[in-house]
Amino acid sequence: SQQGEEDPQALSIQEGENATMNCSYKTSINNLQWYRQNSGRGLVHLILIRSNEREKHSGRLRVTLDTSKKSSSLLITASRAADTASYFCATDDSNYQLIWGAGTKLIIKP
Amino acid sequence: EPEVTQTPSHQVTQMGQEVILRCVPISNHLYFYWYRQILGQKVEFLVSFYNNEISEKSEIFDDQFSVERPDGSNFTLKIRSTKLEDSAMYFCASSDLGNGMNTEAFFGQGTRLTVV
Numbered sequence: 001s002q003q004g005e006e007d008p009q010a011l012s013i014q015e016g017e018n019a020t021m022n023c024s025y026k027t028s029i030n031n032l033q034w035y036r037q038n039s040g041r042g043l044v045h046l047i048l049i050r051s052n053e054r055e056k057h058s059g060r061l062r063v064t065l066d067t068s069k070k071s072s073s074l075l076i077t078a079s080r081a082a083d084t085a086s087y088f089c090a091t092d093d094s095n096y097q098l099i100w101g102a103g104t105k106l107i108i109k110p
Numbered sequence: 111e112p113e114v115t116q117t118p119s120h121q122v123t124q125m126g127q128e129v130i131l132r133c134v135p136i137s138n139h140l141y142f143y144w145y146r147q148i149l150g151q152k153v154e155f156l157v158s159f160y161n162n163e164i165s166e167k168s169e170i171f172d173d174q175f176s177v178e179r180p181d182g183s184n185f186t187l188k189i190r191s192t193k194l195e196d197s198a199m200y201f202c203a204s205s206d207l208g209n210g211m212n213t214e215a216f217f218g219q220g221t222r223l224t225v226v
Contacts, residue, residue, distance in 0.1 A: 033214065035217075042201065042217055042219035042220045043153070043217040043220075044217075045214060045215070045216065045217065088152075088153065090153075098153075098155060098203075098215060100145075100152050100154070102151070102152045103152065
């Protein structure tokens, strides 16, 4: 499988619940980034976590990174309808190219 | 807040025609990128550009594609002789790699290319 695989592929939860998405990768990285993409729209950068960091917060977002397991998780707390989007993780290689996963489609039900 | 801008937002072209997708990266950024996303699929790296030359390109970026920074502010992707399978959303991005650690890339809103 490819670098930066997210799971689940799709997630549907009730508004107000927490959403957790995971990303796994294969090679060593400099950092890992999470992006959001609303349907048919551009990519919005959410958060970057460096390889020497374990956890990072930004508003309702919490990202963890476990380099020993080559995995990261994105937690969105107290989800809102506006959080409905696809979420992608992207890792960079030694040449700073971003390598993308296929994304998790998150649906927040009102 | 500085942002990457792309024009046009939607381009429809006939198969075999040439298209130029335009991007204005964030002004103090040093690296520029093009990515594409075929509908429903993952984002794919095409090319990175630094110091007025291509620094990396993927196998997707064949002779049909070229990039240029003609005037110090615009960054263009040219697709010669478009094919139906070139239909995709094309994203431009820029980043500042001043310290080699911060590779946060800022993306434009994308250009949706439809080849008919």
